[in-house]
Amino acid sequence: MASHDIGKALIIAGVVLLVVGVLVTLAPRIPLLGHLPGDLSFHRGEHHVFIPIATCILLSIGLTVVVNIVLRLLK
Numbered sequence: 001m002a003s004h005d006i007g008k009a010l011i012i013a014g015v016v017l018l019v020v021g022v023l024v025t026l027a028p029r030i031p032l033l034g035h036l037p038g039d040l041s042f043h044r045g046e047h048h049v050f051i052p053i054a055t056c057i058l059l060s061i062g063l064t065v066v067v068n069i070v071l072r073l074l075k
Helices: 003-029 053-074
Strands: 040-044 047-051
Touching: 003 053
Parallel strands: none
Antiparallel strands: 040 047
């Protein structure tokens, strides 16, 4: 593997980490994230189970679009 390929991989990894860090920091401020109609929440006594199905699907679609755009720009 050539050194410029390693450099590109490190830059991409850094950008991905930066984006994930910003999303984690701003996630509590995004209004409906985690409270969509398809998210399941169960309460029984002192136990609480939360399964964010709709949120995961929405994030998956969004990340797929972003990754495809980045990969097309790097070609």
